[in-house]
Amino acid sequence: MRVKCALFVEVTEEADLAALDWSALPRPVLVMGGGSNLLFTKDFPGTVLHVAICHSSHSCHSERSEESVTLGAGVVFDDFCAWAASEGLWGPENLSLIPGEVGASAVQNIGAYGVEAKDIIAGIRAYDRTTGQFVDIDPADCRYGYRTSRFKTEWKGRFIITAVTYRLSRTPRPKLDYGGVRKALSCHSASLSCHSERSEESLTPQLIREAIIGIRQAKLPAVEELGSAGSFFCNPVISRGHFERIVAIAREDNGPDYAVPHFEVGDSIKVPAAWMIDQCGFKGARNGGAQVYPGQPVNASGTASPQDIIGLENQVIQAIAQKYGITLHPEVEHV
Numbered sequence: 001m002r003v004k005c006a007l008f009v010e011v012t013e014e015a016d017l018a019a020l021d022w023s024a025l026p027r028p029v030l031v032m033g034g035g036s037n038l039l040f041t042k043d044f045p046g047t048v049l050h051v052a053i054c055h056s057s058h059s060c061h062s063e064r065s066e067e068s069v070t071l072g073a074g075v076v077f078d079d080f081c082a083w084a085a086s087e088g089l090w091g092p093e094n095l096s097l098i099p100g101e102v103g104a105s106a107v108q109n110i111g112a113y114g115v116e117a118k119d120i121i122a123g124i125r126a127y128d129r130t131t132g133q134f135v136d137i138d139p140a141d142c143r144y145g146y147r148t149s150r151f152k153t154e155w156k157g158r159f160i161i162t163a164v165t166y167r168l169s170r171t172p173r174p175k176l177d178y179g180g181v182r183k184a185l186s187c188h189s190a191s192l193s194c195h196s197e198r199s200e201e202s203l204t205p206q207l208i209r210e211a212i213i214g215i216r217q218a219k220l221p222a223v224e225e226l227g228s229a230g231s232f233f234c235n236p237v238i239s240r241g242h243f244e245r246i247v248a249i250a251r252e253d254n255g256p257d258y259a260v261p262h263f264e265v266g267d268s269i270k271v272p273a274a275w276m277i278d279q280c281g282f283k284g285a286r287n288g289g290a291q292v293y294p295g296q297p298v299n300a301s302g303t304a305s306p307q308d309i310i311g312l313e314n315q316v317i318q319a320i321a322q323k324y325g326i327t328l329h330p331e332v333e334h335v
């Protein structure tokens with residue numbers, strides 16, 4: 001289903017933002033990157049503003065092995081991952097193939113396979129709508145957390161990110177202990193007729209990028225083939241006591257030795273929303289044109305209307321609250 005906005009504005013340089021007649025724009029103003037984390041539920045009465053600033057500048061600090069690159073907010077994030085890998089620079093390789101643009105990476109604190117954007121963001125440049133000035137924001141002030149930042153909470157609507165600086169390194173720092181990356185690398189090596197186990201020293205950002213792309217493509221078809229929201233829900237983080245109750249329920253359902261997938265996050269436990277959705281029988285479930293995708297059961301996909309998606313979302317939320325006492329929160333922002 002198509003939705004319309006009252007006005008669509010695209011800026012290609014910072015000066016365009018400063019020159020905008022803000023008082024003349026239909027309200028509200030929504031800043032959009034690639035739109036991959038937005039679900040438009042109806043026509044939008046205001047202005048959709050796309051920051052299509054696409055410059056790039058790369059600095060080497062030869063005395064250290066650290067380097068940095070500053071990219072306009074409109075650069076496609078995966079183009080950055082591909083470039084860094086091709087240059088042999090470590091940093092974003094585990095974030096390969098995440099849809100969207102550079103600006104949103106700093107809003108969302110995108111993450112995958114044990115790495116988050118905050119681990120490599122060195123600086124953010126933004127236009128402050130409250131003062132009409134451009135500012136440099138220290139990532140330490142952004143209160144980054146799991147898929148969140150101040151840009152999504154108390155700063156919402158205030159800053160328009162125009163550029164992000166990422167920290168990169170020539171020193172190998174592979175992150176392999178998450179989501180089957182190590183296993184995928186050994187399979188990948190085998191398929192290249194190499195030794196089946198690679199030593200960590202022989203790894204390159206390019207090899208890890210290819211392994212990550214392989215894992216992601218095996219889980220979910222390309223968005224161009226099948227429209228998808230990616231991971232629709234955030235993975236809930238719960239107390240250890242609550243987790244023990246979930247383990248008890250899971251063992252009643254699946255047998256006494258059943259192991260519930262989980263990740264330690266400090267004193268708390270992160271449980272994959274996908275696992276709960278699967279356990280509640282929603283794998284493959286449909287509502288109109290929306291579907292929980294069978295291979296990765298957290299994706300609403302297909303030719304869905306917003307109402308189809310929201311209906312399915314509510315069914316999932318209710319079922320999981322009833323069974324596990326957890327309220328799932330959508331990662332996808334509803335507009």
Ligand SMILES: Cc1cc2nc3c(=O)[nH]c(=O)nc-3n(C[C@H](O)[C@H](O)[C@H](O)COP(=O)(O)OP(=O)(O)OC[C@H]3O[C@@H](n4cnc5c(N)ncnc54)[C@H](O)[C@@H]3O)c2cc1C
Pocket residue numbers: 030031032033034035036037038051073098099100101102103104105107108109110111112147151159160161162220223228229230231333
């Ligand atoms: C198939 C699929 C797989 C995905 N996999 C992952 C994954 O593995 N990990 C992960 O973290 N996410 C994942 N996502 C979610 C999505 O890729 C990220 O949230 C991404 O950062 C969205 O980028 P975007 O440019 O499309 O942002 P949009 O969806 O356009 O916007 C996201 C938010 O950022 C704000 N924003 C965008 N640009 C700016 C700017 N320049 N200044 C200020 N605010 C701005 C918007 O207002 C909105 O609030 C996936 C999505 C899909 C569809």
